[in-house]
Amino acid sequence: MSDENDFNCRVFPSAADDVEHAKRVECSKQLMTSSAFRLAYDDKEFVLRDEMRPVRLLLELSKTELTLNDHNINNTVVMFGSARILRPKKAKKRLFHTKQQLEQQPDDPEFKNQYQQAKIRQQQTDYYTQARILAKIITEQSMLGDIPNLYVVTGGGPGIMEAANRGANDANGKSVGLNIVLPEEQQPNPYITSELCFRFHYFAMRKMHFLLRAKALVVFPGGFGTLDELFETLTLVQTKKIKPMPILLFGKEYWQRLLNWNVLVEEGMINEEDLNHFVYVESVEQAWQIIEKHVKGLRKPHKSL
Incomplete structure (x- = not known):
C-alpha cells in the first residue's frame, strides 16, 4: 500500500535532482x-x-x-532618497571634526569647503529622522490590521534607505531592500529583513519591483538616482501605465529650488493637471495621513454600475 508521500511525489525529477544526478554520472574527465x-x-x-x-x-x-x-508581500510603500544623508550622530561627529580642522588652519580652502559640507549634512539629518519615524508608523499601523498589510521598500543602501529600513525594524516588522551591484559597491544596510534583501544587476528589473506592489511613493531629497526613480514613476502615472498613487515629495523648499515645474507647463511640455500627480509634505504626520487615507480607500467596495 502506497503512503501519502508516494501519492504526492513528482512524476518527473526536479531540475535540482538532475543537477545532483549529473555530478554522479561516470564518464571521461574530458566530457x-x-x-x-x-x-x-x-x-x-x-x-x-x-x-x-x-x-x-x-x-x-x-x-x-x-x-x-x-512571504505574502503584496502592498508596499516605497521610500526613496539620497544615500549620502548621514545618521544624526555621524553628521554631528563629522561637523565637530571639520570645525576643529578649520580652527587650526582657518585659511585652508579645502577645510573651509569640508566644514560647509559638514554643516549641510548636519541640516539634512532631519530627513533621516523623518524617514525613520514614518517607516516605523507605516509598519506599526499595518501590524495593527486597520489597513492592508504595508511593507516598506527601499533601495537597500545607506542614507534615507537605511533610515526607512531602520524604522520598520524599530517596529519589529519586515522590510524589503532592493540592492544593486555598482562599480563602487553599495553595501546593504543592516536593518533590512535578511530574507527580503535582494540584489540586482539590471536597473530596469529593480525599478519594476519598486512599483509592482506600490501603494504610495515617498521621495526625500536626493540626487540622480532619486530623480531617476521619481521621474520614471511620474511618467508611468502620466501615461497611465500604472494606477495613480500618492507621490509625496518631502521638503518643498528643496524640491522647488531643484525643479522649476512651472517651466514645463509654460513651455507646453506637460499639462497643468500633471502637477497634481505629486504633493509636497513637510511632516511625518502629513505624509501618514495621505497614505492612510489612500490605502483605506482601496479597501472600500466598488459600487455596481
Missing part, C-alpha cells in the same frame, strides 16, 4: 569539463553570455517576484 555536456541551467559560462541577457532579465524578475509572493 565532465566540457561546457556542451553541462546542463544548460547549471552552466554559468553559458548563462552569462551576452546572448542570454533576456534569460537573466527574466531570472531577476522571477526570483524577487516568487520570494515576495512566498
Whole structure:
C-alpha cells in the first residue's frame, strides 16, 4: 500500500535532482569539463553570455517576484532618497571634526569647503529622522490590521534607505531592500529583513519591483538616482501605465529650488493637471495621513454600475 508521500511525489525529477544526478554520472574527465555536456541551467559560462541577457532579465524578475509572493508581500510603500544623508550622530561627529580642522588652519580652502559640507549634512539629518519615524508608523499601523498589510521598500543602501529600513525594524516588522551591484559597491544596510534583501544587476528589473506592489511613493531629497526613480514613476502615472498613487515629495523648499515645474507647463511640455500627480509634505504626520487615507480607500467596495 502506497503512503501519502508516494501519492504526492513528482512524476518527473526536479531540475535540482538532475543537477545532483549529473555530478554522479561516470564518464571521461574530458566530457565532465566540457561546457556542451553541462546542463544548460547549471552552466554559468553559458548563462552569462551576452546572448542570454533576456534569460537573466527574466531570472531577476522571477526570483524577487516568487520570494515576495512566498512571504505574502503584496502592498508596499516605497521610500526613496539620497544615500549620502548621514545618521544624526555621524553628521554631528563629522561637523565637530571639520570645525576643529578649520580652527587650526582657518585659511585652508579645502577645510573651509569640508566644514560647509559638514554643516549641510548636519541640516539634512532631519530627513533621516523623518524617514525613520514614518517607516516605523507605516509598519506599526499595518501590524495593527486597520489597513492592508504595508511593507516598506527601499533601495537597500545607506542614507534615507537605511533610515526607512531602520524604522520598520524599530517596529519589529519586515522590510524589503532592493540592492544593486555598482562599480563602487553599495553595501546593504543592516536593518533590512535578511530574507527580503535582494540584489540586482539590471536597473530596469529593480525599478519594476519598486512599483509592482506600490501603494504610495515617498521621495526625500536626493540626487540622480532619486530623480531617476521619481521621474520614471511620474511618467508611468502620466501615461497611465500604472494606477495613480500618492507621490509625496518631502521638503518643498528643496524640491522647488531643484525643479522649476512651472517651466514645463509654460513651455507646453506637460499639462497643468500633471502637477497634481505629486504633493509636497513637510511632516511625518502629513505624509501618514495621505497614505492612510489612500490605502483605506482601496479597501472600500466598488459600487455596481
